[in-house]
């Protein structure tokens with residue numbers, strides 16, 4: 551059992567945005583004195599977020615701009631900081647500047663530019679990417695919970711940003727950070743895998759099936775339902791692969807492989823434009839021809855396809871794609 555746990559843990563840690571090194575310091579969140587000390591400490595770093603974008607400096611390679619508190623003191627007085635945690639002697643806080651004066655954003659533009667994490671591809675190192683994704687996810691949750699879902703009164707940040715408490719004394723409801731679970735599944739049968747595309751995607755892009763988990767269903771139920779809704783295929787077995795925090799905008803992707811009990815499918819859902827069974831040899835041929843494009847390698851969908859492909863006799867997917875440099 552221990553070995554199986556380690557395998558899943560290690561496999562998930564390989565997913566981009568999942569290699570988060572931070573100790574989240576759950577007990578320290580409730581210590582206001584410690585929080586104040588950390589907010590002015592030279593060993594602390596601020597992770598700015600603005601309109602769901604991260605501050606990056608890509609002069610040579612893509613790097614996150616992490617701000618020392620004394621560099622831009624106005625940062626911490628303008629918005630409520632969110633304690634992310636600590637790693638290697640550094641305490642990290644996120645600040646969301648979306649609702650602040652644009653002048654503060656302009657000050658930060660001297661240090662880098664706010665960019666969508668999606669556009670960074672895999673240029674960022676994995677640990678930093680995970681911290682930025684975490685900061686983005688927390689900022690997104692705060693933005694969307696400024697008012698109490700129970701009574702509609704304003705809420706305020708507490709416990710280092712891990713609670714938003716309703717300011718109406720008669721309600722006083724506490725709201726906690728949320729993430730939306732979504733399943734993502736590689737369907738396979740008889741040495742072929744099922745890949746599908748949506749009309750809005752770039753030409754030639756195919757990926758695996760995905761969808762949000764609905765109330766009242768297990769993750770495995772969600773896999774069976776999504777595959778059925780999108781392709782009308784029945785899956786006979788469902789195997790967990792790994793998971794990935796997915797900050798676009800606030801999901802947790804839970805990856806599976808599933809064996810189909812039949813080959814026949816039709817697009818039962820309007821979401822898909824086209825779907826196909828691919829053998830490994832067809833994937834090789836079509837990638838080489840430039841007619842098939844897989845999802846970006848920062849995505850768990852890419853890793854699910856890679857895991858399945860690499861288990862066959864056609865070599866490693868990463869080697870095949872490396873030969874295509876410049877083509878995609």
Ligand SMILES: [Zn+2]
Pocket residue numbers: 698699700701702703716717718721722723
């Ligand atoms: Zn309330």
